Amino acid sequence: MTFFPRSALFGAAILTLSACGGGSEPSAPSAENPVENREVTETSSTDTAPQPAADEPAENLFAALPAPYVDADYARGRRTFKLCQSCHTLAEGGQNLVGPNLYGIFGRDVGTVDGFAYSPAVMEADFIWTPEMLDEWLTSPRNFLPGNRMSFAGVRKPEDRLAVIAYIMLETGYAAE
Numbered sequence: 266m267t268f269f270p271r272s273a274l275f276g277a278a279i280l281t282l283s284a285c286g287g288g289s290e291p292s293a294p295s296a297e298n299p300v301e302n303r304e305v306t307e308t309s310s311t312d313t314a315p316q317p318a319a320d321e322p323a324e325n326l327f328a329a330l331p332a333p334y335v336d337a338d339y340a341r342g343r344r345t346f347k348l349c350q351s352c353h354t355l356a357e358g359g360q361n362l363v364g365p366n367l368y369g370i371f372g373r374d375v376g377t378v379d380g381f382a383y384s385p386a387v388m389e390a391d392f393i394w395t396p397e398m399l400d401e402w403l404t405s406p407r408n409f410l411p412g413n414r415m416s417f418a419g420v421r422k423p424e425d426r427l428a429v430i431a432y433i434m435l436e437t438g439y440a441a442e
């Protein structure tokens with residue numbers, strides 16, 4: 266009679282042990298679960314990163330331009346040109362405003378648009394317009410060519426200059442040499 270309850274107790278002890286084991290096993294993976302969840306969140310956030318790029322226009326309008334202009338941002342260039350458009354037109358045959366028409370500017374001598382009255386400073390200057398020269402001019406028109414009459418402070422941000430130059434290249438028929 267005493268033997269039977271002991272084996273029952275022993276069996277209960279085994280059940281308790283296995284219940285403990287069973288209880289501790291799921292607790293370990295559940296501690297890892299938050300880590301797994303965090304990894305999933307990180308993965309999904311990197312997954313979303315390329316998506317805005319996929320939303321950009323499929324066609325790179327600057328594709329034909331040389332580096333670094335090929336990588337410029339078209340919308341930024343167009344927007345930055347608004348700083349110039351009260352004084353300059355870009356289209357072929359466009360009129361001179363306060364400043365000369367800029368069509369075909371690259372590869373041309375400075376100060377040679379027909380019918381535009383340049384300042385002596387520009388008339389005396391002697392160089393050919395390249396994207397690099399325009400970058401210098403736009404960084405600080407006053408310092409680049411002291412005495413010129415382009416009353417414009419300049420384009421401070423390099424990425425804005427890059428973009429507006431790319432935009433002007435595109436709009437004025439830039440031809441790579």
Ligand code: HEC
Pocket residue numbers: 345346348349350351352353363364365367370374375376377378382383384386387399402403412413414415416417420429433
């Ligand atoms: C307030 C009017 C005004 C603004 C704004 C202006 N320009 Fe000018 N720009 C001029 C004038 C005036 C000249 C001629 C300067 C001279 O003769 O001294 C000129 C000359 C130039 C020239 C030389 C042209 C040539 O035939 O050699 C370039 C290039 C030029 N500007 C580009 C720009 C760009 C790009 C912007 C905008 C980021 C800009 N300009 C903003 C008035 C302006």
